[in-house]
Amino acid sequence: MACGRGAEIFGEGEADDALLARAAAGDGAAARILALRHLPRVLAVAERMLGERAEAEDIAQEAMLRLWRRAEDWQPDGARLSTWLYRVAANLAIDRLRRRRPGAPLAVLEALPDPGPGAETALARRDRAAALDAALLALPERQRLAIVLRHIEELPQEEVASVMELSVEAVESLLSRGRRSLRAMLLPQRAALGLEGG
Amino acid sequence: MTDRNGRGPIPGVSGEDEGDLAPFFAAARASRPEPDARLLEAVLADAAAETQPAPRWRWPAAAALAASVAAGFLIGITGIAPLDDGLALSADGTFEIVSALDSDAAGFFDLGWEG
Structure with a gap:
């Protein structure tokens, strides 16, 4: 059973830092609000980076665990809590990717949707998302992370740079190369996925 | 490209990119994976274990x-x-x-x- 997208707005209005201070003092309700607010996005980033649900859940839980452990001594240092969480999750995901690197590209190719005749009627949004996910997995990990954070999670470019601990210019370079690669992979599938102009 | 909250164009995304990739990004946002209740409960159990207030000296x-x-x-x-x-x-x-x-x-x- 999913927690529900409506959970994202639960607790809206109370700042993350204040909620974390309450959570550090043992306030379970504050911890719940923080989890409902951030867990979905952390999980989404991890899953799109890894292309695998179970590993993504492990990483999302680990990222939240590290947050709870830092709760009492939390020092924002100018970074938003969400930025910090994205950074932890991204680093954990990249660590996993590097451990399992052999064989990964083959799995990506197998995951690409079949653009055969039967697919011409498959116009569902889910198929487009699946095609994008498969193409993302074929990108170098840093390009993938930049694309996920910027274009799917819609973080401002400055926050993407903060998460990835890069300059804004370096992020823009990653985004540009990533989009170019995505276009090369996805344009041939546009017609099959119900998009005009393929 | 305009973000989902209507905050205006995203710098660095050209019109060409918008036409080509925007439907894919929109589809991905719409199909964001949601954590299930089991994961949420595990995260909250971690929170309870890690944020136990220290016993007060009476x-x-x-x-x-x-x-x-x-x-x-x-x-x-x-x-x-x-x-x-x-x-x-x-x-x-x-x-x-x-x-x-x-x-x-x-x-x-x-x-x-x-x-």
Whole structure:
């Protein structure tokens, strides 16, 4: 059973830092609000980076665990809590990717949707998302992370740079190369996925 | 490209990119994986375990503990358990009237009167 997208707005209005201070003092309700607010996005980033649900859940839980452990001594240092969480999750995901690197590209190719005749009627949004996910997995990990954070999670470019601990210019370079690669992979599938102009 | 909250174009995304990739990004946002209840409960269990407030030191408990330690120390040295002012229960089960100044412990700590 999913927690529900409506959970994202639960607790809206109370700042993350204040909620974390309450959570550090043992306030379970504050911890719940923080989890409902951030867990979905952390999980989404991890899953799109890894292309695998179970590993993504492990990483999302680990990222939240590290947050709870830092709760009492939390020092924002100018970074938003969400930025910090994205950074932890991204680093954990990249660590996993590097451990399992052999064989990964083959799995990506197998995951690409079949653009055969039967697919011409498959116009569902889910198929487009699946095609994008498969193409993302074929990108170098840093390009993938930049694309996920910027274009799917819609973080401002400055926050993407903060998460990835890069300059804004370096992020823009990653985004540009990533989009170019995505276009090369996805344009041939546009017609099959119900998009005009393929 | 305009973001889903209508905050305007995203810098660095050209019109060409918008036409080509925007439907894919929109589809991905619409199909964002949601955590299930099992994962949420696991995260909350972690939170409960990691953010337990430290036990508060309470003065009554502290005083009782100190008194117990002091009594145990005195009994260990003298073999006599003081019950009240000047009254004690000795090891053979009899009550004695004692004076702190007469006890071995008093001698040990040199509590005798001078002069």
